[in-house]
Amino acid sequence: MKYSFAKATSILFLLIFLFITSCATKKPAVKNTKKPVVTTKPAPPKPIIEKPEARLNLPEVNREFRAAWIATVANINWPSKNNLSTQQQKDEAIKILDLLQDANFNAVIFQARPSADAMYKSELEPWSYFLTGSIGKAPTPFYDPLEFWIEEAHKRGMELHVWLNPYRAHHTTGGPITNESMVKKMPEQIIKLRNGMYWMDPSDDKTQDHTSKVIKDLVKRYDIDAIHIDDYFYPYREYNGGKDFPDNRTWNDYQKRGGNLSRADFRRANVNKFIKRIHDEIKAEKSYVKFGISPFGIWKPGYPEGIKGSSQYDELYADAKLWLNQGWVDYFSPQLYWKNEGPQSFTSLLKWWESENTEKRHLWPGLNTIGLKGVTDRPTEIVNQINSTRSLLKNGAGTIHYSVDGLSKSPAMLAAVKASYKTKALIPKTPWIKTTPLEKPILFVENSANSFHVKWNSLDNQKVFQWILYVKYGETWETEILEKDFISQNLPSTKNGKKLNTIAVKSVDRLGNESEYAAKKL
Incomplete structure (x- = not known):
């Protein structure tokens, strides 16, 4: 019994000594100023999904x-x-x-x-x-x-x-x-x-x-x-x-x-x-x-x-x-x-x-x-x-x-x-003569009491020879070929009981090539 008690007492003193020593020599913690290393890629942001505007099915203009x-x-x-x-x-x-x-x-x-x-x-x-x-x-x-x-x-x-x-x-x-x-x-x-x-x-x-x-x-x-x-x-x-x-x-x-x-x-x-x-x-x-x-x-x-x-x-x-x-x-x-x-x-x-x-x-x-x-x-x-x-x-x-x-x-x-020749016609295209495409026109629409005032122009106006104006009443498209100097028009808001709902315009160069259209839905 003596031997066991002494042994146990020795072990106890050793543990107390180690505890006191560690407390006496412990250094204060140093603040880590480095940015943490990211080991995984962040999740990509969710895309903003916008509903694209449907392409207008504009009618073909007559060519001759x-x-x-x-x-x-x-x-x-x-x-x-x-x-x-x-x-x-x-x-x-x-x-x-x-x-x-x-x-x-x-x-x-x-x-x-x-x-x-x-x-x-x-x-x-x-x-x-x-x-x-x-x-x-x-x-x-x-x-x-x-x-x-x-x-x-x-x-x-x-x-x-x-x-x-x-x-x-x-x-x-x-x-x-x-x-x-x-x-x-x-x-x-x-x-x-x-x-x-x-x-x-x-x-x-x-x-x-x-x-x-x-x-x-x-x-x-x-x-x-x-x-x-x-x-x-x-x-x-x-x-x-x-x-x-x-x-x-x-x-x-x-x-x-x-x-x-x-x-x-x-x-x-x-x-x-x-x-x-x-x-x-x-x-x-x-x-x-x-x-x-x-x-x-x-x-x-x-x-x-x-x-x-x-x-x-x-x-x-x-x-x-x-x-x-x-x-x-x-x-x-x-x-x-x-x-x-x-x-x-x-x-x-x-x-x-x-x-x-x-x-x-x-x-x-x-x-x-x-x-x-x-x-x-x-x-x-x-x-x-x-x-x-x-x-x-x-x-x-x-x-x-x-x-x-x-x-x-x-x-x-x-x-x-x-x-x-009952309606106007553009000249036929000449595809073997290569040209730079025209810029899309700029279109402005102002609403008044019973009509819409429409204005348009182009950033490369010097290359424009004519315009094509498209207007849609109800489900019916109307087209008009206009000379270069015509850059505005007043349109009635209703015609034959149908409301004007869409306006579009294209520019046309001297070889009959059409630009992309600019459009406004009303």
Whole structure:
């Protein structure tokens, strides 16, 4: 018992000693200033889910190219005389444009260079005899007719295409030849034909260079929408009394240089070279300016089968099928100046040209609105041709009327065409010309007692050509194509018992491309 008690006492004293020692040597706790290490990622915040606004199902707007030729040569359409005052010229131009706008046209093809002369201020060629009655004489008081036509056309939401003839140097109705005339300034390149006209040699490099400079000057200095060349390349044979074109100088020079093409192929090769060159030069200067050609409507007799008539390929040395096949144009307007049936069938030719449109360029045929032969009811025939074009070409359809006099001087024709163009239309899109998309418009809507005042604009307003305004009453959408200067409108809050509930607007550029829409739900 003694041993056990002593042992227990020793253990007890040892425990007490260890306890006292630990208390005596314990250091004060040091505060930990380091941030705790997080070993697990915090849970992500819950996303804020907003209900997206449903995309509006806006209706498609109508698209169709609707144009008329405005011929200035021989004072055919404008100005009506070559001795009118500046104000009279302007008044006539406005009257033509108002007539076309009222009939829902969206383009004019204005002949700015009828025969190596100018309906505009040019350092390269003289003022036109058809403008002032004297070659080289400017209008008084001074104005620039082309600039005026462009401005007034654009105000009305219409394109302005500059129409020119590349090779005609002097027309028989163009007055006496003076030192101002290109006939005097380019004597080596210009040939007198038996009917009294003067023609530039298309195979002369100086001819091609000069015409190229004229076109580049027009594209660079004017806010035009297109360059347009008509059907005159080498002249029609009857212009030279049925004789061959007298181009011995350039032909002999070609042979001396070792050329081995036939004379016909030599001529065609030079015209082809010129067309390709003009296309490329226009695009290099302003890519958005379109290039259009309006050749004679028959490529060769027998194309398509059953077609008879003159051959542009063999007589004018114009291989227009090649230009279309190669896509050297943005639009192609063969002059299909015949009725639907017969040896020059409008519909058969249009279908054939469409089959040759391998690059899918715009195909907008020319219609003989003023002088169509072989029909008793010309307005009905023209409307049928418009409808045939729509049926074949769908939403890319278009036509050009030769000429505006066919409308302005025939109330029946004007009424028929106007009924066919009953609503406004945008031009068809040109997707092969690349552009920067327009900014979405800015839209403001103010409510008043019984109406809504709507205003809109765009951050890139300088690129806007037109607007599309969409309004929805009940479940019915209404659309309106507006000119660029229209940037506000008052809308009734109810129509036909239905409330206005949605407003939207888009901007449209000069190539018919639409922006994203801006919209307000009311």
